[in-house]
Amino acid sequence: MDKVFIDHLEVYCTIGVYEWEKQITQKLVLDLEMDFDTQAAGEQDDMSLALDYAAVSKRVTDMISTCPIGLVEAVAEQTAQLLLSEFPVLRVRVRVTKPGAVVNARGVGVEIVREA
Numbered sequence: 733m734d735k736v737f738i739d740h741l742e743v744y745c746t747i748g749v750y751e752w753e754k755q756i757t758q759k760l761v762l763d764l765e766m767d768f769d770t771q772a773a774g775e776q777d778d779m780s781l782a783l784d785y786a787a788v789s790k791r792v793t794d795m796i797s798t799c800p801i802g803l804v805e806a807v808a809e810q811t812a813q814l815l816l817s818e819f820p821v822l823r824v825r826v827r828v829t830k831p832g833a834v835v836n837a838r839g840v841g842v843e844i845v846r847e848a
């Protein structure tokens with residue numbers, strides 16, 4: 733299946749389970765992969781037939797950055813449900829990385845796959 737992907741989307745939000753985390757803004761990095769048939773858009777060179785990765789990036793950023801949230805799992809789940817409900821995709825892979833959350837690790841997080 734063809735895929736449209738968004739790599740290393742940086743989103744700033746209030747994220748974390750500890751009290752001190754609820755007072756600050758931290759960076760999350762999202763990698764998104766969406767099953768989407770790109771053939772018609774490619775053959776006809778027609779944006780209206782494409783999955784607009786800019787629109788997806790904006791919608792995901794707006795959603796995550798507006799609400800305080802606890803777990804990275806919740807970020808991944810909400811992102812997957814948004815993509816499946818608002819865009820013409822039947823399967824998504826969502827990877828959420830929280831950089832610097834664990835000393836000596838570049839990043840920690842989750843990766844999920846969800847289908848409509």
Ligand SMILES: Nc1nc2c(c(=O)[nH]1)N=C([C@H](O)[C@@H](O)CO)CN2
Pocket residue numbers: 747748749750753802803804805830833834
């Ligand atoms: N599986 C998870 N483990 C942890 C999470 C999380 O979101 N998912 N979050 C934290 C804290 O918020 C941590 O990131 C603070 O540094 C701990 N473990």
